[in-house]
Amino acid sequence: MQYLVSVIDDKTNSATPEEMDAINAFNDRVKAEGHWVFAGGLAAPSTATVIDNRSGDPVFTDGPFVETKEYLAGFWVFEAPDLDVALRLAAEGSKHCNRRVEVRPFL
Amino acid sequence: MRSAITQAHQEEWARVVAALCKRFGDLDIAEEAAAEAFATAVERWPADGVPPNPGGWLTTTANRKAIDRIRREHNRVDKQKEAQMLYDDEQPEPPDAIDDERLRLIFTCCHPALALETRVALTLRMVGGLTVPEIARAFLVQETTMGQRITRAKGKIKAARIPYRVPSKQDLPGRVSGVLAVLFLVFNEGYLATGPDTDPVRHDLTAEAIRLTRLIRALLPDDGEVAGLLALMLLTEARRTARVSASGELVALGEQDRGAWDAALVAEGHRLVRERLAAGVAPGRYQILAAINAVHTSARDVRDTDWSQIVALYDQLVRIDPSPIVALNRAVAVAELDGPEVALATVDRLDDKLAGYHAYHATRADLLRRLGRGQESRSAYDRAIALAGNTAETAYLTRRRDQLG
Structure with missing residues (x-):
């Protein structure tokens, strides 16, 4: 079972060096414990492009598909047997990156 | 006959749902099959008589209903799993295992990833066996709203894989207190019901909260806070009939007819409080509240109330719960x-x-x-x-x- 853990922020690439150290150490532990799938930080929503090619004639729109004050600034994908384990990992992630996070299961 | 079915419902509903949940790993299937089994009992028992083992009959019937449903949705289940289900159709569960299943069920319904109001609704439905219209009425929301809330919760439990198990030892204290918070909320809503169109005291809710807390107590007999909450509920419930006057007015504690208090409930509450005092472990919130109520219910006349004891208990409570409401209640003493x-x-x-x-x-x-x-x-x-x-x-x-x- 995989879970997406979204990091919620109103800024991008804003982690302090101390936060980055804590995140890296946490990531190493997640890998050692076998929960690691993928993680990454994202550039600001202002760099996004929305593409609609449903008609076969792609239309590009500058900006994110929905404008919000807070947005997805980064994410983890964890492998976990159930939500309790995912919540524990997410809680640690929130602590180490010093941001709120959201947990959502993959289908 | 009606009372036999009511009794079976009270005693067996949670067991049946829990057993089905364990076996099929799906709250929705468990709930629906349990409801169908009880509906079948209502049809059949008056004609056929109450079976010698009502719980076993209900579980077996519910199992068959669940398998029928899964067969109907055959494409969603692989054949091997179905064969497995058929194989242990009649296998009886040892009683301890069933109690353990009910405990799992309660912890799943009270999972912290669900909103508190959702936990309350789900617990009343899955563990308490109340119907969706009953729960909707208790919390003054539309039936469709309550139905959606419960459906959404079951969907989340399944999709996010909220585990069906008793939490690990390290998580247990926090999770037990989450369960107790749900039961206390149900009790309080019954004890001082909100809204202009509802009875001021909802005995159905207080009784249900006490019944479920007794269940938790039977499952976790050494937990002090479980005993404390049960004692608190019993000592409060004991005063129920004295608390509302014939004209429908609330009667303050000091003005109540103490002879109208339920002596058996008071005695049971006092026994639990004494048991906790003898345990010699630092008491939590519910145990202190129970002790305060024990002091009140020990006074035959309000003038005999040991107020210094009550203030001392509130001082103890303030140290672990410095909330303004506790401070307000302390001020009354x-x-x-x-x-x-x-x-x-x-x-x-x-x-x-x-x-x-x-x-x-x-x-x-x-x-x-x-x-x-x-x-x-x-x-x-x-x-x-x-x-x-x-x-x-x-x-x-x-x-x-x-x-x-």
């Missing part, structure tokens, strides 16, 4: 010990935190009345009446205000 002036000074300091809470204004109104400050008392009663949601309480406050002269 302080008024009896040190007089209304001392109490009012404390209460007035809570204004910024409790200005929207009816009991804050009701307490102030009473203290001001006792200090002979009629005008201020009247306006405090007005605020309390405007904020109170319980019909019996509104009636009581209105009379007290109108007696100010």
Whole structure:
């Protein structure tokens, strides 16, 4: 079972060096414990492009598909047997990156 | 016959749902199959007689219903799994395992990833066996809204894989307190029901909360807070009939006919409190609240109340729960010990935190009345009446205000 853990922020690439150290150490532990799938930080929503090619004639729109004050600034994908384990990992992630996070299961 | 079915429902509903949940790993299937099995009992038992082992009959019937449903949705289940299900159709579960299953069920329904109001609804449905319309009525929401809330919760449990198990040892204390919070909320809603269109005391809810807390106590007999909450509920429930007058008005503790209290419930509550005192472990919130209620219910006359003991217990409670509501309740006891002036000074300091809470204004109104400050008392009663949601309480406050002269 995989879970997406979204990091919620109103800024991008804003982690302090101390936060980055804590995140890296946490990531190493997640890998050692076998929960690691993928993680990454994202550039600001202002760099996004929305593409609609449903008609076969792609239309590009500058900006994110929905404008919000807070947005997805980064994410983890964890492998976990159930939500309790995912919540524990997410809680640690929130602590180490010093941001709120959201947990959502993959289908 | 009706009583046999009602009794089976009370005793067996949670067991049947829990057993099905374990076997099929799906709350929705478990709930639907259990409901169908009880519906079948209502049809068949009057004609066929009550089976010798009603619980076994219900579980077997529910199992068949669940398998029928899964067969109907055959493409969603692989054949091997179905064969496995058929294989242990008649296998009896040892009683301990079933109790363990019920405990799992309660912890799943009270999972912290669900909103508190959802936990309450789900617990009443899955563990308590209340119907969706009953739960909707209890919490004054539309039936469709309540149905959606429960459906959404079941969907989340399945999709996010909220585990069906008793939490690990390290998580257990926190999770037990989450379960107790749900049961206390159910009890309180029954004890002081909100809304102008509902009975002031909902005995169905208080009884259900007590029944479920007894269940948790049977499953976790060494947990002090479980015992404390049960004692607190029993000592509160014992005063139920004395608490509302014939004219539907709330009767304050000091004015209640103590002879009308339920002596058996008081005795049981006192026994639990003594048991916790003998355990010699630092008590939690529910145990302290139970002890406070034990002191109240030990006084044959309100004038015999040991107020210094009650204030001492509130001091203990303030140390673990420094919330303004605890401070307010402590002040009520302080008024009896040190007089209304001392109490009012404390209460007035809570204004910024409790200005929207009816009991804050009701307490102030009473203290001001006792200090002979009629005008201020009247306006405090007005605020309390405007904020109170319980019909019996509104009636009581209105009379007290109108007696100010």
